[in-house]
Amino acid sequence: MGKDSFVVAVVGATGAVGREMLKTLEARDFPACEVIALASSRSAGTKLPFKDGELVVRELTDESFEGVDIALFSAGGSISERFAPIAARSGCVVVDNSSAWRMDDQCPLVVPEVNPDDLEWHKGIIANPNCSTIQMVVALKPIHDAAGIKRIVVSTYQAVSGAGQKAMDELTDQVQKMYNFDMESIEPKNFPYRIAFNCIPQIDVFLDNDYTKEEMKMVHETHKILGDDTIGVSPTAVRVPVYIGHSESVNVETEKKLTAAECRAVLSQAPGVRVFDNPSEKIYPMPIEAVDEDATFVGRIREDESIENGLNLWIVADNLRKGAALNAVQIAETLVERDLVRVP
Structure with a gap:
């Protein structure tokens, strides 16, 4: 297939990530002859900006994927569980942003800069x-x-x-109420506690091992993506009052010695990475600088002096772009490049 040959559907198009997917498809000039916006019946008829015009949102149904080549899903796990197999049976390749298919042995879990070869064995659904x-x-x-x-x-x-989006609105509402000294009317809805001017060391529910579901996702997904389940992964996930941009403090222990300078050199050549690291000039990544950026920013690179082969890094990225929409579109781009837009 040549350029402008693919029909692409975005499922959950009215949500924060769905809108970002549309923006990313447009910004990267994805080879689509048609883009279809799909959402629930209550969102049907909504108009979304796309290129020089608008897309009218259609209701998601069992028949929505006839003639669709690629579907980018961002509508929640239950929707993906129901509709992704329907889409695949229609001959459409699904790239799903929910957690529904990530640990399914039949579904590749892909970051294109890391494990693009795993796309070769997809069976219609890619996580x-x-x-x-x-x-x-x-x-x-x-x-x-x-x-x-x-x-x-x-x-x-x-x-x-x-x-x-509701969580973003909740932060705005709480900040406004606190500014007006109206703390008594604050009622947390999307988080277990007030998020304004607070940090909550809980994302998703707690499991039997006292880690949260979010934390264990990082353990299992890292093993699957890197293809190595011998790597020890110990995460703590915290929600902070920032609108866009996830930050991570990461400590790694390596088999071989890698100095901070060698690490900077390696990362400066890595796809998708931008080294932003000059402590003497107060240069380091922050969420406010990562918004609307495609790169994953890395700074505060230094050797861990408590162990022989250790490194500390500070990693920041736009969670709606690289953390969701951009990665999904990059998967679709890789499918096109490798002629894998087909369901076995």
């Missing part, structure tokens, strides 16, 4: 990893290739947009 996992493995894969990673200890500082 987009968790936002916090994506930016971490983009930065750590070059280190793993150079020195072999034995153990990862990561603390995340995750923006409210990771919980959707």
Whole structure:
């Protein structure tokens, strides 16, 4: 197929990530002859800007995927569980942003800068990893290739947009109420506690091991993406009052010694990574600088003086772009490049 040959559907097009997917398809000039916006019946008829015109949102039904080549899903796990197999049976390749298919042995879990070859064995459904996992493995894969990673200890500082538009609205509402000294009327809805001017060390539900579901996603997804389940991964996921942009403090222990200078050199050549690291000039990545950027930013690169082969890094990325929409579109681009837009 040549350029402008693909029919692309975005499922959950009215959500924060769905809108970002449309923006990304447009910005990267994805080879689509038609883009279809799909959402629930209550959103049907909504108009979304796209290129020089608008897309009228259609209701998602069992018949929505006839004639569609690629579908980018961002509508929640239950929707994906129901409609992704329907889409695949219609001959459409699904790139799903929910957690529904990530650990399915039949579905590749892909970050194009890290494991694009896994797309070769897709059977119609491809999983987009968790936002916090994506930016971490983009930065750590070059280190793993150079020195072999034995153990990862990561603390995340995750923006409210990771919980959707309603969570972003809740932060705004709470900040306004606190500014007006109206604290008594604050009622947390999307988070267990007030998020304004607070940090909450819980994302998703707690599991039997006292880690949260979000934290264990990082463990299992890292193993699957890097193809190595011997790497120790110890995460703590924290929600912070930032609108867009996840930050991560990452400590890695490697098999071989890698100095900070060698690490900077490796990462400066890595796809999708931008080294932003000059402490003497107060240069380091921050969420406010990552918004609307495609790159994964890495700074505060330094050797861990408590162990022989250790490194500390600070990793920041736009969670709606590289953490979701951009990665999904990059998967679709890789499918096109490798002539894999087909369902076996």
